[in-house]
Amino acid sequence: MTQKIFKRIQEFIIERIILLSGAMMIILVALIFAFLIKDSASLFRTINFFDFFLGKNWYPISDPAQFGILPLFLGSLLITLGAIVISVPLGIACAIYIKEVAPRAVGEVLKPIIELLAAIPSVVLGFIGVITIVPFVKNVFNLSTGLTAMTGSIMLAFMAIPAIVSLTEDALNTVPSTLKEASYALGATKWQTIVKVVVPAASSGIIAAVMLGFGRIMGETMAVMMVTGNAAVLPTSFLQPVRTMTATIAAEMGDTVHYSDHYFALFAIGAVLFTTTFIINQVGDFLIRRIKK
Amino acid sequence: MRLLSPRIAQKVAMVVLTLSALVVVLPIVCIIVYIFIKGFPAISWAFLTEMPTNGMHSGGIFPAIVGTMYLVTGAILISLPFGIMSAIYLTEYARKNIFTRLVQMAIINLAGVPSIVFGLFGLGLFVILLNFGTSMVAGSLTLSLMILPVIISATEEALSAVPKEFREASLALGATKWQTIWNIVLPSALPGILTGAILGIGRAAGETAPILLTAAAFYLPHLPRSIFDQVMALPYHLYVISTQIPGLNANIQYGTALVLIVIVLGMTLVAIIIRWRFRRKKAW
Numbered sequence: 001m002t003q004k005i006f007k008r009i010q011e012f013i014i015e016r017i018i019l020l021s022g023a024m025m026i027i028l029v030a031l032i033f034a035f036l037i038k039d040s041a042s043l044f045r046t047i048n049f050f051d052f053f054l055g056k057n058w059y060p061i062s063d064p065a066q067f068g069i070l071p072l073f074l075g076s077l078l079i080t081l082g083a084i085v086i087s088v089p090l091g092i093a094c095a096i097y098i099k100e101v102a103p104r105a106v107g108e109v110l111k112p113i114i115e116l117l118a119a120i121p122s123v124v125l126g127f128i129g130v131i132t133i134v135p136f137v138k139n140v141f142n143l144s145t146g147l148t149a150m151t152g153s154i155m156l157a158f159m160a161i162p163a164i165v166s167l168t169e170d171a172l173n174t175v176p177s178t179l180k181e182a183s184y185a186l187g188a189t190k191w192q193t194i195v196k197v198v199v200p201a202a203s204s205g206i207i208a209a210v211m212l213g214f215g216r217i218m219g220e221t222m223a224v225m226m227v228t229g230n231a232a233v234l235p236t237s238f239l240q241p242v243r244t245m246t247a248t249i250a251a252e253m254g255d256t257v258h259y260s261d262h263y264f265a266l267f268a269i270g271a272v273l274f275t276t277t278f279i280i281n282q283v284g285d286f287l288i289r290r291i292k293k
Numbered sequence: 294m295r296l297l298s299p300r301i302a303q304k305v306a307m308v309v310l311t312l313s314a315l316v317v318v319l320p321i322v323c324i325i326v327y328i329f330i331k332g333f334p335a336i337s338w339a340f341l342t343e344m345p346t347n348g349m350h351s352g353g354i355f356p357a358i359v360g361t362m363y364l365v366t367g368a369i370l371i372s373l374p375f376g377i378m379s380a381i382y383l384t385e386y387a388r389k390n391i392f393t394r395l396v397q398m399a400i401i402n403l404a405g406v407p408s409i410v411f412g413l414f415g416l417g418l419f420v421i422l423l424n425f426g427t428s429m430v431a432g433s434l435t436l437s438l439m440i441l442p443v444i445i446s447a448t449e450e451a452l453s454a455v456p457k458e459f460r461e462a463s464l465a466l467g468a469t470k471w472q473t474i475w476n477i478v479l480p481s482a483l484p485g486i487l488t489g490a491i492l493g494i495g496r497a498a499g500e501t502a503p504i505l506l507t508a509a510a511f512y513l514p515h516l517p518r519s520i521f522d523q524v525m526a527l528p529y530h531l532y533v534i535s536t537q538i539p540g541l542n543a544n545i546q547y548g549t550a551l552v553l554i555v556i557v558l559g560m561t562l563v564a565i566i567i568r569w570r571f572r573r574k575k576a577w
Contacts, residue, residue, distance in 0.1 A: 022382035025399040093313035117321045119561040121499025123528045191306040219407025221502040270413040281405035
């Protein structure tokens, strides 16, 4: 009898602990957000809200300091858009090739190779980028430096491809084979079937893949810091050095005084990054969930 | 009027698709082979076991290897229990309600937070507020948050692969829910959980941004003596020697990149093999 009661108490306690560790995930995300907001709020006590978001000058150590993140935000956006333009068509085509065109054995070899790319540390890719893509861009466009937005876009496109390929593959997997068979039966070629049947049927999954790739690119730090030249100026062309939000935090945080305006400004950039990726990830996840139903 | 007949369009399209797969896959193979070829001559027993000397222009990378091992061990020890428990919650206990949905949203978001933002959080909370300073413990804690989603999703997958009948048989014998989970479900899911842990280790070993602000030292003349000391770490060391020190012997850079890539890809490979063997040997 007492043993039974003991067991019940034990069961109850374990259940609470497990529930608590689930709750911890929510608390953790809330805590990260709270930290970013708290320190950003300290910045806006001394710096005007609009000067931060719309300011064209990021001069954190001049006197008086100016914390306009527009050049950094546009830098991130420019590089991200460039990377998307390269990686989305390539990634989708690659996934279609693996899923619909390649012989099974070839697909089975290609998939783990692409998985390996996702595992290579970004600092290693940055290192390789410095000795390959940087001189390539410099020579092809005849520039004085190869550390440009375009270099960053190529680098990031490459890094986003594994995520885009594997999510697009998942989306293609959800297309019922009866749809394809019906299309073949009507005399369509394989390519016509892919373009007119398979891709439209998988479209929301593919959009989710693009969204999550976008989030991944936006948040990348080390590789992008190593290949883009890090000039905090309003970008006017793809072939000039730019600086992203992530690189700014990584490069400058080490030199700031704790709880100074500069420190708070970098946290505010973190809050912008967090909010952006939060929205992108939730929308992507929403799309994925909708397909699964 | 059509520009191309369907047959020709089909041929052209297949060539384009094949080419784009090549454009993606070839550079990956080239990068890995290139680092192996260029890095291999630098690897020697001395390179792996000696301190850097002469302003890192010569000597080995021993403290960076040890530092990464310390950081990663700490991170996995912290995140493994929490990750497994959260996954147990989601697969075994969770009901379909708003709380469960929030937990799932949190995990998805955690997986998508930029690594530098984890670094900021670690700096604000562990380094400054809790006053751990720039230290191994702050770095391990920050990394552990980052690899939580990896461990949770692998464990979730492993747990839900255990057939329902196993649980029902155990419950029918009079075991409690927790006894069933502990004695039946977890042992069956162990290889899958192990895969997640190894992938987490690989991920943590390669990350630079989270430890940049919380743990990493540019150069230390000795190994860390306590968990409140700074450490050198491989990914940060590679960043330092490839961007901050001009005129460095390229051999050292390639050698460091090779060691890092062997650790990270080695982990990933081991995880892939365990997963593959597990799927093949599964008794059910």
